[in-house]
Amino acid sequence: MSSFGKPPTPTTLTTFKIVSTSKTIAGYKIVNIGIDLGVSASIQVSLHDETGSFITNKCFLLTGTDYTNWGSSDIPYIDDFIVNQINNLTSL
Numbered sequence: 001m002s003s004f005g006k007p008p009t010p011t012t013l014t015t016f017k018i019v020s021t022s023k024t025i026a027g028y029k030i031v032n033i034g035i036d037l038g039v040s041a042s043i044q045v046s047l048h049d050e051t052g053s054f055i056t057n058k059c060f061l062l063t064g065t066d067y068t069n070w071g072s073s074d075i076p077y078i079d080d081f082i083v084n085q086i087n088n089l090t091s092l
Contacts, residue, residue: 023049025049025051025086026048026050027047028045028046028082029046030055031044031046032044033078039063039068040061040063041061041070042061043059043062043078044057044059045057047092056090056092058085058092060082
């Protein structure tokens with residue numbers, strides 16, 4: 001019969017603190033816009049830092065009054081909508 005020997009002496013494990021890094025979103029690029037006419041628009045954007053490096057993709061949904069208020073001035077309205085959505089992000 002084999003013997004496994006004496007059990008190892010218990011050791012204290014080192015506790016590690018998880019450190020999260022913050023990212024500054026300095027710009028975005030529209031990747032895709034999908035439209036359900038008369039209902040909503042789905043806008044996929046890629047977010048970038050101050051060096052232009054990719055951070056992540058996000059999809060913002062334009063619905064309700066945001067959608068109905070979208071008139072003929074596409075660029076300023078969509079730009080303002082996306083910037084407001086980015087400013088309201090709580091996580092990436």
